[in-house]
Amino acid sequence: MAFASIYVPQFMVQAVLRTEPQLRAGALALVDGTPPLVRVIDANDSAWRAGIQMGMAKSQVAQFLGVEIRNRSQSKEAAAHAALLDLGWSVSPRMENTAADTIVLDLAGLNSLFGSDEEIAGDLSRRALSLGLATNVAAAANIEVAIHAARGFTGVTVIPDGEESRRIGVLPVHVLFPSEESLATLDRWGIKTCGDLAALPLLELSERLGQEGVRLHELARGASVRSLVLAEPSLSFREELELDTAEEELEPVSFLLGRLLDQLCARLQARAQAATAIHLRFDLGDLFEKDAEIIKRNSPPDDNQKIYRKGLTLPVAMRDSKMLLKLLRLQLQSDPPPGSIVKIILVAEPSRRRAAQSGLFVPSSPDPEKLELTVARLAKLVGSANVGSPELVDTHRPGEFRMSRFRPPANEEPPRRKSKNGTELAIVEPAANEPPSRRSSVGFRMFRPRLPATIELHDGVPSRFFFRGVYGSVIAASGPWRTSGDWWREDFWLQDEWDIEVWVNSPSARIIHTRNSFSALDSNPQQQTAAPSGTYCIYFDVTAQSWFVRGMYD
Amino acid sequence: MAAKISALRSQVEQALAGRVSAPFTYRDRNVFPTVATGIPEIDALTGGLPRGALTEIFGPACSGGTSFLFSALGARTGHDEACALIDGSDTFDPCSAAAAGVDLKKLLWVRCHSIEQTLRATDLLLQSGGFGFIAVDVSDISPKLVRHVPLDSWFRFRRAVEDTPTILLLLSRESNAKTCASLVLQLQGHAVHWRKPGRAADSSSGANTRANSYVGDERHSPAWLLEGLEARAEVLRSRMQPPAVESLAHHKVLPLKVSRNAGREAGAIFKTKTNWDSLGIASAENKSK
Incomplete structure (x- = not known):
């Protein structure tokens, strides 16, 4: 039995970089706290090299040239964690949600599908990159060894059975997550690595550090055995983005929407799903003056007025982010939000992607994805109430009808009939010179x-x-x-x-x-x-x- | 060298045998697969509506253009084809269309209110592709406005449907597409039929016809029913040529008996009938669900 652990180093920073990939090349410092006590809580390697230190005040960081400052975003971290879970479920249904930045997969039975453990670990690393996360992946026969190896070694690591103690022996003790008191004690003893800790006599260690000492000793030897705590699979696809400054123009918002949709579609792809509906929500800051007056006249002030919602119901499940962005933009252009935008939330309703095989003798039908875009463009041109399929209503009122959504005929093979020799023949369209069954009606x-x-x-x-x-x-x-x-x-x-x-x-x-x-x-x-x-x-x-x-x- | 080319050619032909009938034969652009319009007289006159080409139907008010449109839409939706109607002035009546046999679920109706919207919507639908039949109805837009549509618009539409299975139909009061249309049909109202209730629908004794020659002032009894219209169709222009071989698809290509110059002589009269049974169609359909 083998396990693979996926660890996202500098998780808070990566959660931000996932939504702003252009910052990857530069230095980024993450700050958090209540003003004026806003301090650095994490940074990327470039920022550390530039001289940024943990706990540095935001005003101090601002003195550094070329260091970008971003606030910590819990919503981005939640989205990054959800993406990490999707990555795990895309490979194995048996997964443990160990921490916000760590998951463990059970690789039992996956070798026939994905190859050897090394290949699976490499594949996981590549998939994580496509989701916008740089990860360390480690595979081992022991769950804790896999977790510690992922936290300690960079890149892909595979630890063969029986070599756990030797391989994790070189890792620093802090990867075992000892308490601060125990870590200080071990530091005073000169114990720096797991190998040093494993070499200590267990009895004497337990006399000095108690049960935690025994636990740390087991972990350091790679001898800790436990079962996987399985996470409940869920199909929830939600991406959020809080804007540092309120945005009024639709063009930059479309750019951000494109990024969120890219992430959403990558997650859907990882779970072999597609979206049947997209729900867009904007949290609005200050309302535009004219819209605020209209709202004020029509209804009393309410918090809901600062929320703008749009729904995009799709005729077929799709996950083409560019197509979805075009559809959303058309909707936003026809009905723009009444105020500046401070937060964007995108939620996708997942469904299995359609698997359709068109027949040779089936009449051509518009591609559902393209058709949806065309209908949206037509709706923008003539109004949404003026495009669709007419539907008769149950009334005798002259000229009464309602417009419904146009759904192209399904691509189904025509019914077949048996010929004399038993072979199936398609029922074909009558030729042009065949008379119809009835006389035409007056238009x-x-x-x-x-x-x-x-x-x-x-x-x-x-x-x-x-x-x-x-x-x-x-x-x-x-x-x-x-x-x-x-x-x-x-x-x-x-x-x-x-x-x-x-x-x-x-x-x-x-x-x-x-x-x-x-x-x-x-x-x-x-x-x-x-x-x-x-x-x-x-x-x-x-x-x-x-x-x-x-x-x-x- | 020639022997090698010949051998190669036969090898390709053998490989494509059963799929492509003559891979090295020049395909004449004037050979169109045609489909039935739903009106036998028109089918006999024109050979049907050509796919991958622009067909223009024009004529004055009450000349049968809408009846023709409904028949064609009914025939196409009856064969599970996705159809689109770009209604230039929002005059389409779904009730009478349903009574004429149009499957409304397979029809995308775009209700435009100007010639600019109509042309733009046509562009969008042609670019989208996949529709079996696209009808552009500019009949109720002022002919002066339609006349000002540049010829390159119609040419663009024609090129957009070339080599596709889409039938593009333009319905107007005057001929506008000119040489861009592969088939131009002129319609003219010929007669209006009235029926006295209680008599057989088509019996000569019960029906009264008002043809063009009518100049009298005789008035009908208010109890008479509108039986139907009679219209005359003439082929003004047809680029379709008899094909060398029949299409491998199910759509049969018919040889035409009319030529470009013989259009005026080639005419047909077709009748349409008022569908009184359709009065309660909406209620019946909904209740049956």
Whole structure:
């Protein structure tokens, strides 16, 4: 049985570097505390080399040229820890969440999948880099040895069975995490390494350091045996970013969103998942003046006003960070946040990625990812209420419908039938010259909004028709067909509907009808063979006591 | 050298046998696979709607353009193809479309309110790809505005659908796409049919027809029902040529009997019918769920 321990050195610094990778090349000092007592709590190697010291005041660090200062961020550390857990679960379901910067994996049974222990350790190190974490990985037959080796050795370390004591003997004693008192005692004795500690007689050590001495001796010999405390697997994908200064422009926020989405998608990929929905939340600082006034007028002040939320529901699970960023940007541009942004939270709803195999004889269908982007762009162009699939509603109210999300037809193979010799044949599309099963219906064009008209009646039947600057004689009329409904609502309807055929007064006229203009244009009578008539649906709105044109038959 | 080339050529042909019929044969760009429009008279006249090409249908109001559009949409959605309608002036009526057999779930409807929106939406959908049928309806936009659309826009649309299985249909009041359209069809209203209730739908005794020649002032009884419209279609331009071989796909390519110059002579009259049964379609569909 073998175990692999993954340790993230300088965890707090790496959590910050994960969200700001451009700082990796330079010196970075991490500060924490309540002003004015803000002091250095960690730094990267470049900063140490530059002379930064632990506990140094922030004002002192500011004197160093080229040293970046960042506040400690617990949200970034939580996200980095979640990424570390995802890394572990991407390889083994049996994992111990040892500490914020350390996990231990059970490698039993993984050799047939991922190769030898060395290969697995190397693979883990590479995967960690793709998640934005530089790690030390150590594999050993003993859990504690693996943990201590990961904390003590840089890079990938594999300790063969039986060599635990010798290999960890060179490590300093502090990797065993003794208490400060015991560490001071050992230091006074001149015990610097685990090997020195393991060489001490156990009885005398226990007389001086008590049970902790026995524990440290066991650890130093690599003889401590315990079971793995398994962590409960969870599928939670959340990334946060607190901004040092409030941001008002969308462009720099988009840049930060891109980084967060990159991390989120890398984590989803590590768990073989994809996102079906992305929830975006901005914590807002000061509201913009005009928006604040509008909000103040509409509702009393509330903390929720300083939170801006956006949801992105995807038709198929996807984890393309660039595509998701485009979709989010389109949403933000159409409805920008009403104030400056101080914190960004992104949460992904995970799902298994779709596995679809399109058939050769299946009609082509838009790529769902591209389609989602196209629909979002169309929604930005014409408004989100003006794009989608029309859906009929359960009512007799004329022209009633609602818009629903467009979902392209599923890529499924067409049904097959058996031929005479038993082979399967696809049912193919009828050729162009095959007649359809029924006669085509009359098309109807609806005018939105309804257009007012002036109608002259003769014995209760429309006889003349005035509409958008043109007039004509009604030569055929069918009606009235009274419809009514929703009498219990304020917007009930009561209409007398007519189908009319109109003859434009000039026989050689050609009707050019548009929504905004309706005119009979004279044209060359020799070339003109079109019927100068039109068939319309008009109605008398009893509640408004007016005539309107609903549309025309075309 | 020639023998080597010949051997190599035959080797490639053998390797692709069954998948590509003639890999070294020049493919004529004027050969389009066509699909049914849903109106047999139009199919017989034109051979169907060409894929990978721009088709323009134009005609005055009440000339059957919308009926044609609904038939084509019904046929395409009936074959599980994703369709898109860019509605230039928001006049599409989902109820009558559903009654005409359009599967609304497979239709992406973009409700535009200007010619600029219409052209931009068309660009976006053509770039997206994957749609079997894209219809651009600019019928109710002022012809003056549509006339000012630069020809290169239509040319760009035509190039965007080339070598794709997408049918691009432009519906307008006047011909605008000019030479960019591979098939131009002119529609004209021919007659309006009215039916007296209680009589057979198509019986000559019960139906009354008002054709172009009608100039009288006879009035119908208000009790009559609108039976349907009759429209005349003419091919003004067709670039489609009879193919050398039939397509390997399921879409059959039909030879056309009309040529570019014979367009005026080639006409067809098709009828559409009012679907009175569809009055309660929404309620029935929803309740059945």
